[in-house]
């Protein structure tokens with residue numbers, strides 16, 4: 001026990017205090033896991049660790065010893081199995097050299113079978129007996145030091161050091177002679193103890209390798225659809241401070257062939273786990289450039305377009321509805337259906353402010369007449385729209401709502417003569433309010449947040465802090481892994 005304390009203390013002493021503000025070079029989405037989050041992760045790690053340790057079978061132990069008045073006893077202990085592990089106290093500590101997890105005062109229950117044969121000159125044929133026993137280990141201490149580094153866009157978890165030390169061990173025999181009990185205590189106790197220590201150490205080594213394999217297998221790019229993907233490569237090494245771990249991913253949208261080169265982002269960012277005074281487990285921050293890259297990529301992919309052939313006021317989509325207002329339209333194309341083609345003329349400008357996300361977009365609204373299976377563009381109106389987007393979390397879903405701030409419109413060209421500006425304004429207003437915004441708001445509703453293996457965000461709050469928008473959240477088991485299953489199909 002003394003040994004362990006020294007061993008881990010020496011590690012902790014090596015851990016210098018480091019400033020919690022360190023810049024990442026080009027990470028546009030960062031995650032900071034606070035003390036509270038680390039505690040949660042540690043408890044989860046221990047819980048999963050215990051699951052892998054329970055039912056572990058220890059190797060058979062055989063020994064021969066001379067027992068006074070009895071003779072030479074050959075004793076075999078077999079089917080030694082860990083039945084239960086209880087952890088009372090555990091701690092996680094972070095320093096520059098790594099992450100230290102220490103479990104103290106753990107209790108381990110084991111069961112085993114025993115068997116002996118005794119032979120002596122008094123008993124030429126020998127005697128033998130067998131039975132079961134239970135073992136209780138108390139005051140067990142386990143410690144491990146982990147290192148987390150980024151390598152070629154993925155995270156690498158390695159085990160720097162680990163140890164397992166059994167405190168006290170007691171044996172309870174079901175049956176058996178008094179001398180056997182004494183023999184087990186005298187000649188076997190230490191062997192059993194080191195066998196337990198070895199088995200648990202092996203499980204730790206294996207467990208960390210498994211965890212590392214999971215990290216290595218994380219995708220570097222997630223395809224959102226056929227042409228657009230999100231770069232989820234890790235950048236820079238995780239920044240460890242005494243109260244948090246910060247990681248960053250590139251986080252920019254890219255078209256399969258293009259790479260977005262950000263203009264405004266130069267100085268790196270300050271990692272902070274502050275959530276406006278709220279104790280949250282994790283803070284995920286998204287830089288404005290993430291939205292800018294999305295805007296550019298979707299624009300270049302020709303995705304910022306929509307055709308409206310249904311309106312609240314359907315009469316507006318037939319030339320007859322315009323008979324008295326634009327007589328020349330009705331004269332040239334009597335009673336023809338119309339459609340409205342809305343297409344962005346430049347990538348939308350998206351800015352994160354201190355209270356919402358602002359979007360300015362320029363669109364060309366083309367009025368098409370449908371005649372004899374042909375689409376005939378008859379007029380085009382240029383519109384500049386500014387809108388604000390508020391983000392909300394409902395359950396495990398992210399939901400955005402767009403509000404129209406203002407718009408201006410002018411006639412770009414027309415084959416049906418001059419259109420009255422008041423007319424244009426009211427048409428555009430109607431199209432924006434009754435078709436475009438409801439459509440976009442519907443699209444922005446209920447975007448499920450990632451849910452991994454049943455664990456999802458809970459009690460999430462949104463913080464706007466130009467040029468970042470942050471989600472401060474707790475993690476909990478939600479069981480609803482619908483999103484992960486659905487979307488893992490797209491993971492490349």
Ligand SMILES: *[C@@H]1O[C@H](CO)[C@@H](O)[C@H](O)[C@H]1NC(C)=O
Nearest residue numbers: 017018019020021241242243
């Ligand atoms: C963590 O480090 C900061 C300085 O960076 C220090 O003020 C604070 O007391 C430290 N906290 C703990 C728990 O050691």
Ligand SMILES: *[C@@H]1O[C@H](CO)[C@@H](O)[C@H](O)[C@H]1NC(C)=O
Nearest residue numbers: 086087088089105106107139
């Ligand atoms: C757990 O630890 C607390 C104090 O840290 C102690 O009072 C309690 O007896 C321990 N429980 C067990 C089962 O060891």
Ligand SMILES: *[C@@H]1O[C@H](CO)[C@@H](O)[C@H](O)[C@H]1NC(C)=O
Nearest residue numbers: 026231233234235250254259
């Ligand atoms: C993804 O991000 C990493 C790190 O910033 C970068 O090295 C890599 O080139 C990016 N990949 C693409 C396809 O943009």
Ligand SMILES: *[C@@H]1O[C@H](CO)[C@@H](O)[C@H](O)[C@H]1NC(C)=O
Nearest residue numbers: 305307341342343364366375
């Ligand atoms: C919509 O208009 C854009 C240009 O303004 C054009 O490129 C696109 O082909 C049109 N789409 C349809 C379906 O007419």
Ligand SMILES: *[C@@H]1O[C@H](CO)[C@@H](O)[C@H](O)[C@H]1NC(C)=O
Nearest residue numbers: 394395396397445446447448
């Ligand atoms: C979250 O979104 C999913 C699917 O998009 C939906 O089924 C669920 O009802 C939503 N939950 C809430 C609380 O809005």
